[in-house]
Amino acid sequence: MKAILTFTRSRFARALVAGALGLIVAAILVAILNSAHTTWVTPGLEALGVQLPGQLLDLAFWAVAILILLAIVVTAFLSGFGMFHSRRMGRFWYYAAGTALVWGVLGQALTVAIVLFISYLTMGSDFRLTDGNVALAAIFSVIGFLLFSGVLTDWIQWIFGHKTELHHGAPEGEPEWMRYFSVDVNHKVIGIQYAVTSVLVLLVGGTLAIVFRLELSAPGMQLITENTYNTFFSAHGIIMIASILLGVGAMVNYLVPVMIGASDMAFPRLNAFSFWVSIPAALLIVSAMFVDTGFDTGWVGYPPLSTVGSLGIILFLLGFYFNGFASIASAINVLVTVGVMRAKGMALFRMPIFVWTAISASIIQFTATQTVGVALTMVVAQRALGLGFFDPTPVAAGVPVGQPLLYQQLFWFYSHPVVYVFVLPGLGVISELLPVFSRKPLFGYKWVALSSLGIALVGFLVWAHHMFVSGMDDSLRIPFMISTMFVGIPTGVKFFSWLGTLWGGKIIYPTPMLFVLGAISVFLIGGLTGPILATVPTDMHLHDSYWVVGHFHATMFGGFIFPFFAALYYWFPKITGRMYNERLGKLHFWLMVPGFWVMSLGQMRIGLMGMRRRIANYDPALGVEGTQILITIAALVIAWSVLIMLYNLVSSARSAELAPENPWESRSPEWVAPTPLPEFNFDRPIEVVGDPYDYGLADSKYIQTIPAAGD
Amino acid sequence: MSAVTTHHDDHAHDDTHAHELPYGQQLRANRLGLWLFLFSEVFLFVGLFAARFYLWRDASGVVRPELDQVAGLIATSVLLISSYFMVRAEVAVQHGEQKKMHNSLIMTFVMGSLFLLSVIFIEWGVLDLILDNMFGVTLFAHEAIKPGDGAFGAVFYGMTGMHALHVISGLVLILIILANGHKGAFTEERHWGVEACAVYWHYVDVVWIFFYPALYLIGTAVTYHT
Numbered sequence: 001m002k003a004i005l006t007f008t009r010s011r012f013a014r015a016l017v018a019g020a021l022g023l024i025v026a027a028i029l030v031a032i033l034n035s036a037h038t039t040w041v042t043p044g045l046e047a048l049g050v051q052l053p054g055q056l057l058d059l060a061f062w063a064v065a066i067l068i069l070l071a072i073v074v075t076a077f078l079s080g081f082g083m084f085h086s087r088r089m090g091r092f093w094y095y096a097a098g099t100a101l102v103w104g105v106l107g108q109a110l111t112v113a114i115v116l117f118i119s120y121l122t123m124g125s126d127f128r129l130t131d132g133n134v135a136l137a138a139i140f141s142v143i144g145f146l147l148f149s150g151v152l153t154d155w156i157q158w159i160f161g162h163k164t165e166l167h168h169g170a171p172e173g174e175p176e177w178m179r180y181f182s183v184d185v186n187h188k189v190i191g192i193q194y195a196v197t198s199v200l201v202l203l204v205g206g207t208l209a210i211v212f213r214l215e216l217s218a219p220g221m222q223l224i225t226e227n228t229y230n231t232f233f234s235a236h237g238i239i240m241i242a243s244i245l246l247g248v249g250a251m252v253n254y255l256v257p258v259m260i261g262a263s264d265m266a267f268p269r270l271n272a273f274s275f276w277v278s279i280p281a282a283l284l285i286v287s288a289m290f291v292d293t294g295f296d297t298g299w300v301g302y303p304p305l306s307t308v309g310s311l312g313i314i315l316f317l318l319g320f321y322f323n324g325f326a327s328i329a330s331a332i333n334v335l336v337t338v339g340v341m342r343a344k345g346m347a348l349f350r351m352p353i354f355v356w357t358a359i360s361a362s363i364i365q366f367t368a369t370q371t372v373g374v375a376l377t378m379v380v381a382q383r384a385l386g387l388g389f390f391d392p393t394p395v396a397a398g399v400p401v402g403q404p405l406l407y408q409q410l411f412w413f414y415s416h417p418v419v420y421v422f423v424l425p426g427l428g429v430i431s432e433l434l435p436v437f438s439r440k441p442l443f444g445y446k447w448v449a450l451s452s453l454g455i456a457l458v459g460f461l462v463w464a465h466h467m468f469v470s471g472m473d474d475s476l477r478i479p480f481m482i483s484t485m486f487v488g489i490p491t492g493v494k495f496f497s498w499l500g501t502l503w504g505g506k507i508i509y510p511t512p513m514l515f516v517l518g519a520i521s522v523f524l525i526g527g528l529t530g531p532i533l534a535t536v537p538t539d540m541h542l543h544d545s546y547w548v549v550g551h552f553h554a555t556m557f558g559g560f561i562f563p564f565f566a567a568l569y570y571w572f573p574k575i576t577g578r579m580y581n582e583r584l585g586k587l588h589f590w591l592m593v594p595g596f597w598v599m600s601l602g603q604m605r606i607g608l609m610g611m612r613r614r615i616a617n618y619d620p621a622l623g624v625e626g627t628q629i630l631i632t633i634a635a636l637v638i639a640w641s642v643l644i645m646l647y648n649l650v651s652s653a654r655s656a657e658l659a660p661e662n663p664w665e666s667r668s669p670e671w672v673a674p675t676p677l678p679e680f681n682f683d684r685p686i687e688v689v690g691d692p693y694d695y696g697l698a699d700s701k702y703i704q705t706i707p708a709a710g711d
Numbered sequence: 712m713s714a715v716t717t718h719h720d721d722h723a724h725d726d727t728h729a730h731e732l733p734y735g736q737q738l739r740a741n742r743l744g745l746w747l748f749l750f751s752e753v754f755l756f757v758g759l760f761a762a763r764f765y766l767w768r769d770a771s772g773v774v775r776p777e778l779d780q781v782a783g784l785i786a787t788s789v790l791l792i793s794s795y796f797m798v799r800a801e802v803a804v805q806h807g808e809q810k811k812m813h814n815s816l817i818m819t820f821v822m823g824s825l826f827l828l829s830v831i832f833i834e835w836g837v838l839d840l841i842l843d844n845m846f847g848v849t850l851f852a853h854e855a856i857k858p859g860d861g862a863f864g865a866v867f868y869g870m871t872g873m874h875a876l877h878v879i880s881g882l883v884l885i886l887i888i889l890a891n892g893h894k895g896a897f898t899e900e901r902h903w904g905v906e907a908c909a910v911y912w913h914y915v916d917v918v919w920i921f922f923y924p925a926l927y928l929i930g931t932a933v934t935y936h937t
Contacts, residue, residue, distance in 0.1 A: 160890075161890065161891045161894045161896060165731075166731065266732075267740070328748075328751055332744055332748055332751065335747055339740075366747060367750070367753075368754065369751075369754075370752065370753075370758065371754050371757075374755055374758035374759060378762070378865075378869065385868070386859050387858055387864060387865035387868055387869055388864065389762065389766070391861075391865075394861075395859070395861035395937055396860075396861070396935045396936060399776075399860060399863055399933065399935050399937070400767055400768060400774065400861060402766065402865060403765070403766060403862075406766065409761075409765070410761075410762070
């Protein structure tokens with residue numbers, strides 16, 4: 001054990017990893033060159049009438065390719081020893097080979113190779129990818145990633161009876177910024193890791209959306225094939241969900257411990273595990289697009305298609321499954337942190353309101369996730385082991401058969417409540433920011449706090465409204481229609497609290513506040529179109545139409561994307577110590593909000609006109625073409641506005657002027673603590689002595705530092 | 712001057728160890744975390760349980776396959792009795808009786824393994840499969856249920872398989888506790904590892920208390936031939 005650890009920390013191991021990384025990069029480069037060679041250079045020369053003897057051109061190409069490959073691998077390998085450190089290239093290989101990310105990805109690739117090789121040994125010349133070996137390779141690849149990235153090292157040492165201390169600060173002998181690429185246990189570092197990954201994944205999902213939006217701007221097929229379209233919209237769905245879960249992880253991780261006055265999460269190592277397990281899971285989901293014929297089931301993965309379709313579906317199912325590990329572990333961590341780590345005087349009804357939404361989201365996450373896990377496992381078990389949970393083929397007289405509907409029951413028992421996991425923290429950000437920018441107490445604090453729990457609990461009783469037309473028992477329709485309507489009550493409590501908070505306030509409108517107001521307007525669109533879908537007769541007509549797409553995107557943008565962007569702007573000065581560019585921020589807002597209204601309302605309009613969702617092509621006779629073009633333009637505007645935000649945040653983080661300590665004059669603990677936040681958040685323990693949102697009340701105080709004994 | 716130095720030292724100490732919670736607080740966090748995890752797992756088992764009652768029915772109502780009742784009853788008894796030895800181990804460590812803890816843990820491990828072996832070899836029919844392939848004989852009159860037997864096979868292997876996975880992880884935990892107990896890792900006051908292992912083991916037991924009747928007892932038995 002000790003020998004392995006010493007080896008992994010040696011220069012030689014680093015050089016090996018750098019070399020392996022170089023090999024992968026070089027192989028990709030050569031593959032790109034090769035396709036350029038075969039598609040352009042050879043035909044191009046032929047077109048010019050240049051005749052070369054025999055295979056000369058090919059030989060020359062491969063000679064050059066192998067030289068490039070060798071040069072890259074050798075440079076990378078030597079850089080791992082610290083050579084070429086004066087050059088940017090050398091530093092790149094050196095530092096890359098020290099990151100948990102690169103180690104993990106290599107571990108994942110290596111495990112896949114090993115599993116497939118063993119499978120090759122057993123299958124011999126009949127070797128091909130099967131349900132069985134793809135599933136095994138995917139499962140072990142996640143373990144490979146975790147082992148190689150070092151997330152499990154401490155726990156493995158505990159098993160052998162070695163005590164380990166939590167390591168704080170940069171890894172030994174590395175610069176400070178390497179923390180963000182390493183397994184770090186500090187909740188703020190993990191929060192930022194989550195946030196950056198979330199935005200990167202968001203860009204991937206958004207790019208896919210832009211491609212198929214362009215495809216939909218005219219009837220017929222222009223850009224991509226039907227199969228690619230199916231893969232893209234399926235991947236868009238699950239990749240955006242992964243991004244949102246990462247974004248929720250970002251806000252919850254960064255904010256909850258500071259807001260309750262704790263030094264960190266209750267289980268810092270488990271916290272790191274939650275983040276790092278979602279990386280191999282995300283890689284599985286992305287790779288699902290490229291294996292076999294991609295995955296074309298939509299993000300829901302309904303059988304029977306998911307039990308017989310492309311092998312990529314297995315990777316999607318397992319990627320989804322392992323993301324669940326992250327959800328469950330981090331939700332338990334949040335609940336325990338709030339349970340035992342609150343500062344002195346931090347009573348439940350004195351916590352910042354965001355913490356209440358984090359708790360409510362965690363309650364859903366750590367329970368409901370298990371049932372979707374069961375559903376996903378069952379599909380994989382049916383494909384790989386032949387357990388016919390969803391297979392309606394008769395076996396023998398008297399033996400009951402599997403039922404595809406079972407999947408939908410288990411799936412929606414998670415997947416409906418999980419939308420509240422997405423929106424609750426977002427709604428928490430709205431409630432958190434409104435009092436700050438209205439300079440007034442939050443209206444009805446206790447009701448707002450309990451409304452989050454209310455949404456979470458009612459959310460468990462509504463899943464079958466996704467199945468009104470799927471052939472479930474008719475007698476269940478009315479109960480589920482009524483229970484779904486109940487969701488409107490706690491949500492309404494939140495809306496009226498926001499109105500009450502704004503009423504008569506001294507409102508100011510910096511970018512975060514604009515995004516909060518935009519979120520409310522968009523969430524209202526999503527909220528008002530919900531009951532129409534919950535009502536059985538109208539749902540019969542609108543089910544699987546673009547109306548649903550419009551409704552869903554309005555709830556997700558209003559409930560998560562807008563508040564998440566508000567949060568990014570609002571806490572940006574806290575995280576980086578610098579101020580973002582206000583003009584660019586406002587430009588972002590004024591592009592994105594109208595863009596979104598047009599997109600969402602346009603989607604609902606074409607839905608009413610008969611446009612079905614998840615369809616690559618449509619009949620010009622529907623008369624939706626004009627609106628489709630508008631929606632596509634709106635989507636492009638949204639995409640550009642997001643890029644403006646990224647430019648704004650990145651360039652401001654590098655060179656903007658320093659922000660004041662508490663630019664929003666907030667009373668919340670994270671703003672009262674110094675910037676940047678110390679390793680353990682507060683130099684001295686804090687104590688709660690008042691209510692959180694008494695803005696504008698003379699002499700009111702929320703928290704104070706407990707003086708050290710003897711001072 | 713000394714006061715200032717002491718204060719400074721304290722402060723430095725606070726900084727480096729502010730994250731290491733005091734043992735009592737960490738213990739409360741661990742307990743809450745473990746119980747939340749177990750509550751989370753309830754939804755996994757309830758999902759399987761629900762699948763059983765969703766699928767195992769025909770026009771007449773709830774049905775079940777004909778299983779080997781004697782083997783099931785013996786295996787269940789062995790698993791339940793193993794919990795007694797787990798309690799004994801936990802009480803022993805609370806009284807500082809290392810030897811007794813050690814022996815009780817070994818008893819639990821042996822009985823848990825017996826349960827696991829009986830599931831794999833008897834209930835899953837692996838023993839008969841091996842004997843049949845090697846010598847052409849079978850031991851048990853009752854033919855074991857096969858994975859491909861429609862919803863019977865799927866749910867039976869799904870439920871027993873998921874439970875067996877938990878038994879295996881419980882056995883691994885027991886081995887870890889045994890090895891670390893040998894090194895003297897657990898004292899009368901501080902033995903969170905033993906407590907966690909014991910709670911987990913009882914939990915796996917309780918799950919079986921629900922699974923056993925669902926698989927073996929409830930509903931009309933169906934005889935079939937595939």
